[in-house]
Amino acid sequence: MKYTAPNKKGYFGKYGGKFVPEILIPALEELEEAYAESEKDPLFQKEYHDLLREYVGRPTKLTYANRLTEHYGRAKIYFKREDLCHTGAHKINNAIGQLLLARNMGKSRIIAETGAGQHGVATATACAKFGFECVIYMGAEDMERQKLNVDRMRLLGAEVRSVESGSQTLKDATNEAIRDWVTNVENTFYIIGSVVGPHPYPMMTRNFHRVIGEETKDQIKHEEGKLPDYLIACVGGGSNAIGFFYPFIEDENVKMIGIEAAGLGADTDQTAATLTIGTPGILHGSMSYLLHDQEGQIQLAHSISAGLDYPGIGPEHAYLNDTKRVHYYGITDRQAMDAVKLISEKEGIIPAIETAHAFAYLETLMPLTQRDEVVVVNCSGRGDKDMGTISEWFGKVPS
Amino acid sequence: MSLFITAGYPDLDSTVDLILGFEKNGADIIELGMPFSDPLADGPTIQYASNVAISNGITMKKIFDMVKEVRKSSEIPIILMGYINPVFRYGVEKFCSDAEESGVDGLIIPDAPLEESSIISDAAAKHGLEMIYLVAPNSTDVRMRSVDEKSSGFVYCVSVTGVTGARSGDEVARSVQKFIERVKTNVTRNPKLVGFGIKSHEDASLIARDLDGFIVGSALIDTVRKSYPNKGWKESVFQFVKELKYGNI
Numbered sequence: 095m096k097y098t099a100p101n102k103k104g105y106f107g108k109y110g111g112k113f114v115p116e117i118l119i120p121a122l123e124e125l126e127e128a129y130a131e132s133e134k135d136p137l138f139q140k141e142y143h144d145l146l147r148e149y150v151g152r153p154t155k156l157t158y159a160n161r162l163t164e165h166y167g168r169a170k171i172y173f174k175r176e177d178l179c180h181t182g183a184h185k186i187n188n189a190i191g192q193l194l195l196a197r198n199m200g201k202s203r204i205i206a207e208t209g210a211g212q213h214g215v216a217t218a219t220a221c222a223k224f225g226f227e228c229v230i231y232m233g234a235e236d237m238e239r240q241k242l243n244v245d246r247m248r249l250l251g252a253e254v255r256s257v258e259s260g261s262q263t264l265k266d267a268t269n270e271a272i273r274d275w276v277t278n279v280e281n282t283f284y285i286i287g288s289v290v291g292p293h294p295y296p297m298m299t300r301n302f303h304r305v306i307g308e309e310t311k312d313q314i315k316h317e318e319g320k321l322p323d324y325l326i327a328c329v330g331g332g333s334n335a336i337g338f339f340y341p342f343i344e345d346e347n348v349k350m351i352g353i354e355a356a357g358l359g360a361d362t363d364q365t366a367a368t369l370t371i372g373t374p375g376i377l378h379g380s381m382s383y384l385l386h387d388q389e390g391q392i393q394l395a396h397s398i399s400a401g402l403d404y405p406g407i408g409p410e411h412a413y414l415n416d417t418k419r420v421h422y423y424g425i426t427d428r429q430a431m432d433a434v435k436l437i438s439e440k441e442g443i444i445p446a447i448e449t450a451h452a453f454a455y456l457e458t459l460m461p462l463t464q465r466d467e468v469v470v471v472n473c474s475g476r477g478d479k480d481m482g483t484i485s486e487w488f489g490k491v492p493s
Numbered sequence: 494m495s496l497f498i499t500a501g502y503p504d505l506d507s508t509v510d511l512i513l514g515f516e517k518n519g520a521d522i523i524e525l526g527m528p529f530s531d532p533l534a535d536g537p538t539i540q541y542a543s544n545v546a547i548s549n550g551i552t553m554k555k556i557f558d559m560v561k562e563v564r565k566s567s568e569i570p571i572i573l574m575g576y577i578n579p580v581f582r583y584g585v586e587k588f589c590s591d592a593e594e595s596g597v598d599g600l601i602i603p604d605a606p607l608e609e610s611s612i613i614s615d616a617a618a619k620h621g622l623e624m625i626y627l628v629a630p631n632s633t634d635v636r637m638r639s640v641d642e643k644s645s646g647f648v649y650c651v652s653v654t655g656v657t658g659a660r661s662g663d664e665v666a667r668s669v670q671k672f673i674e675r676v677k678t679n680v681t682r683n684p685k686l687v688g689f690g691i692k693s694h695e696d697a698s699l700i701a702r703d704l705d706g707f708i709v710g711s712a713l714i715d716t717v718r719k720s721y722p723n724k725g726w727k728e729s730v731f732q733f734v735k736e737l738k739y740g741n742i
């Protein structure tokens with residue numbers, strides 16, 4: 095079936111839209127126009143793709159995980175290596191795209207929110223490369239647990255502002271970034287780090303990441319002579335997942351699985367499993383699923399991974415969940431940490447804790463697969479930033 | 494003069510008294526804030542008041558009960574103001590029906606602009622609730638005219654691009670003149686009230702002199718915050734309200 099979402103108003107089914115204060119409406123209209131132009135502009139496209147190739151290091155590799163495949167003894171497992179992108183995660187595909195737009199729109203100041211710090215580092219990197227002023231909002235708790243990335247952003251010349259309100263994590267950093275944007279809308283461009291926010295952000299961010307899935311498709315056809323049977327990706331806001339899935343959406347035989355962070359368990363109140371236990375609601379400019387109480391107050395999410403510790407999810411994922419085109423499951427902190435260790439030992443790749451959530455689902459999926467099937471996991475980022483958390487979790491000696 | 498106060502701030506018991514006292518001391522309209530955990534168009538003052546109200550245990554039902562209580566002795570227009578998510582979660586139809594039944598006159602939902610107004614406009618109309626939309630300094634002339642077209646009650650003119658919060662009078666006055674001129678040309682059907690950053694009678698006389706009224710929120714809440722819970726705190730808040738309206742007399 096032809097997949098055309100979102101519609102002109104920015105809706106994926108009943109999710110999405112532009113739930114923002116009046117002050118942001120002109121900015122979103124201006125952005126929509128500039129984005130639509132950039133899509134048709136061969137110069138923009140060339141500059142973007144040249145940067146992806148020469149600066150980000152694309153195409154990223156598709157690595158056959160032979161020892162992990164042997165370990166499970168079922169389908170063949172491949173990793174799409176977004177961890178090999180410059181700065182260490184997929185986030186830079188989008189940061190560079192949005193920065194080029196900002197430059198073309200004549201904006202002089204860039205702001206962004208960050209959870210794990212990967213989007214903050216990617217944005218600070220793009221700003222350094224192009225000489226832009228850069229302010230990053232980050233929750234105080236996240237600054238603590240992703241300290242390495244805070245230092246990286248500062249070295250790259252960005253100002254990192256600590257956000258002390260609410261849960262002091264990604265949700266609160268996003269609130270502050272939006273307040274900054276409302277206040278400085280004339281000269282400021284807000285580079286949103288995931289497929290969340292008001293239209294056109296979820297669509298635009300998806301499109302800047304769809305290169306992940308496009309490359310995967312070519313690479314796996316080349317390796318296996320066919321499309322994969324399963325795709326797995328972790329989902330915070332959902333940008334690495336949608337970039338990976340989107341080019342396969344019309345390929346109905348490709349089964350797609352999105353992994354949310356269940357924290358201490360989706361049946362506890364220490365969780366970020368939005369689609370598993372949330373209900374529809376409106377946060378940060380769009381309608382999607384949310385963790386909120388009976389009164390519509392947003393609940394504090396929990397996940398050991400800062401990048402998945404968010405009580406919402408991109409509207410397109412809410413839609414793909416409703417239509418059952420993608421299936422979503424939760425993985426706990428413990429399962430994810432076990433996967434960090436397993437992937438490190440079996441494949442010599444230390445994944446980000448976010449990414450490890452996707453790998454952890456192999457425990458469930460692999461026994462159900464056949465030897466002639468192919469599974470591709472999106473390895474969204476590397477785990478250097480998480481070494482503090484990892485050492486602490488395994489009691490200093492990860493053995 | 495329209496006054497904004499967060500329902501349940503500084504405590505659940507004071508809201509009704511405050512509203513009645515505001516009326517006695519010169520308020521013509523009450524904007525009753527429905528607290529939300531993530532008020533992303535608000536500055537620190539209203540964020541703070543919202544958090545206090547939520548910890549005090551405010552609920553939508555308690556807000557409707559407060560309005561009912563006010564209605565026993567007052568007909569002052571009451572507008573509920575708040576973010577769309579708590580309204581959506583309560584159920585838009587039930588919300589509008591309960592609002593009508595309690596005696597609410599209208600709604601301001603800042604994060605449901607014209608583009609998304611259909612989420613609530615039909616239910617509001619069905620239950621006789623006015624829908625008040627906003628214009629901002631960066632709204633185009635065309636936009637201002639559509640807002641005027643869709644609004645009932647009044648049009649809320651946001652005086653500065655930014656979040657809510659008291660500002661220096663100069664800062665507001667400097668940027669606001671051209672905006673007010675454009676508002677006067679384009680908003681012709683509805684009364685025009687200006688808000689954001691007004692903190693004194695002098696500010697208000699300067700900024701709102703060519704319009705139909707002004708709105709004070711953060712400065713009022715700051716005043717409550719300074720005096721609560723000292724003895725006589727309500728009286729000092731009402732004194733501030735009187736001065737807002739009439740100046741230092």
Ligand SMILES: Cc1ncc(COP(=O)(O)O)c(C=O)c1O
Binds near residue numbers: 331401
């Ligand atoms: C490596 C990595 N993967 C995944 C995510 C989650 O974001 P998204 O769901 O938008 O891909 C993050 C976010 O910080 C990340 O750093």
